[in-house]
Amino acid sequence: MPEIKLTSFGAAGEVTGSCHLLEIDGYQVLVDCGLFQSGMETYLKNWEDFPFDVKKIKAVILSHAHLDHCGRLPLLLKKGYKGKIYATPATCQLAEIILADNQEILIDKAREHNLPILYSQEDVAKTIKALLPINYHQNFKLNNKLDFTLYNAGHILGAAFIKFNTGGKNIVFSGDLGGQDMPLMKTAETLGQADYLILESTYGNSVHADKKNREKKLLTAVQSITTKAGTLVISVFAMERTQDVLSVLNDYYENHLDFRVPVYLDSPLAAAATKIYKQHSNLLNQTALDKLKYDNDLFNFPHLKVTTNSRESKKINSVPPPKIVLAGSGMAEGGRLIHHLAHYASDPRNYILFMGFQVPGTLGHHITHGAFDFDYYGKKIPLKASVDQIDGFSAHADQNELLAWIKNISNQAKIYLVHSDADNLLAFQKKIAEVLDIKAEIMKNNETVLLN
Ligand SMILES: [Zn+2]
Structure with missing residues (x-):
């Protein structure tokens, strides 16, 4: 039996910066290499050296x-x-647009904090070239001791x-x-055999209470601004939340042809991601596939306008309400959303909707946690618009769903928890012990665990 070692260099005891090193008899494989994102202090960790030898x-x-x-x-x-970076074909395509977009944000952040630029567009181009698409269920042999399947x-x-x-x-x-x-994604496949499981725990300590009425909550906000002649600003993540919200609005507009409130998708990144979703519609769930039989585009409907440049984005301000604006970034950490928030937040007729988890330290977290005002380039903007958050569109499994998933492991697995903060991890660890009688371990950054 080969020696199996695991070390986390990010997302252990925290939510962002996923980076895990698996060593099989010294052969090193890295699983993910993500950005630290929650708050400025964490963000600056991106500029630190990797605590491992990249060339190995x-x-x-x-x-x-x-x-x-x-x-x-x-x-x-x-x-x-x-070496190569292995991922599914859709992930390869999405990573390409996400990384290119993020490189520009990193330049701004570097300037802001007097730091060198983290990496260049050439480094992004090299990364895109290194991506190697591997389909789901296609077994891939890395060496004569190790293979993997997605x-x-x-x-x-x-x-x-x-x-x-x-x-x-x-x-x-x-x-x-x-x-x-x-709305669109299939449920995760069954786990089957797992001797060791490194498990994300983002929602290990909570349930999505509003899942059943998430569509209703969204449409209530639409009704509110229609009645009050206000503006609904929806904060969206470019991937998934945008397409989820578009698909709900698509259903509504296709069924209410007399409803004419304009919708602006004001995020070039989200628009590009939506095109990739359309290309891979075979990956969508049965509900979405059934809809596709009579509606060939789940993300396009009457009165939807996709802005292509910043001039068109600015023009949205002069469109008389009611109107709906979808913009990112999803936690109001940048992007066009912050300009829309600054423009619309101080009017009580308006409505601001956040979609899902807001990491502490972000503007999205500040606004959704009872703030009276927020800072916009040194100016205080009073917060008088209605603010709501819908968790039910979260792309993450909640506690019950995580437990249901690991319940289906066909053998006795050792579980290692990552991707959540210390309190949530402890609570989830306790819950797993109560419900499944398994003692899960909590991974710590930079600590190596011998798996066998
Ligand atoms: Zn994710």
Whole structure:
């Protein structure tokens, strides 16, 4: 039996910066290499040296295209990684647009904090070239002791959990897991055999209470601004939340042809991601596939306008209300959303909707947690618009869904928890012990665990 070692260099005891090193008899594979994102102090960790020898890494597997999983890949190549990055075809496509977009944000952040630019567009281009698409269920042999297979994790388009096989033992990295009954994504595939499971725990200590009425909550906000002649600003993540919200609005507009409130998708990144979703519609769930039989585009409907440049974006301000604006970034950490927030937040007729988890330290967290005002380039903007948050569109499985997923492991697995903060991890660890009688371990950054 080979020696199996695991070390986390990010997302252990925290939510962002996913980066885990698996060593099989010294052969090193990195699972994800994401950006640290929660708050400025954490963000600055991206500029620290990797605490491992980049040149010893033989392969990288990318679970999905969220920045906290892929955002430091170009840095890895800049520091000398020469191998391939394996991911599903949809993840490869999404990572390409996400990384290019993020490089520009990183330039701004570097300037703001007097730091060198983390990596260049050339490093991003090298990263894109290193991506090697691997389909779900296609087994890939890394060497004569180690192979892996990607399975649908149901989180965002292309997201995978990774099952490594060495000497008949399975080591599974959950990546990020999606929940059940999502508008577009399938439920994560069953886990099967897992001897060691590295499990994300983002919602390990909570349930999505509003899942059943998430569509209703969204349409209530639409009704509110229609009645009051206000503006609804919806904060969206470019991947998944945008397409989820568009698909709900699509259903509403297609069924209410007399409803004429304009909708602006004001995010070039979200628009580009939506095109990739359309290309991979075969990956969508049965509900979405059924709709596609009579509506050939689930993300396009009457009165939807996609802005293509900043001039068109600015023109939205002069459109008389009621109107709906979808913009990012999802936690109001940048992007066009902050300009819309500054423009619309002080009017009580308006409505601001955040979609899902807001990491502490972000403007989205500040606004959704009872703030009276917020800072916009040194100016205080009073917060008088209605503010709401819908968790039910979260792309993450909640506590019940995580427990249901691990319940289906066909053998007795050892579980290692990652991707949540210390309090949540402890609570989830306790819950797993209560419900499943399994003592899960909590991974710590930079600590190596011998798996066998
Ligand atoms: Zn994710």
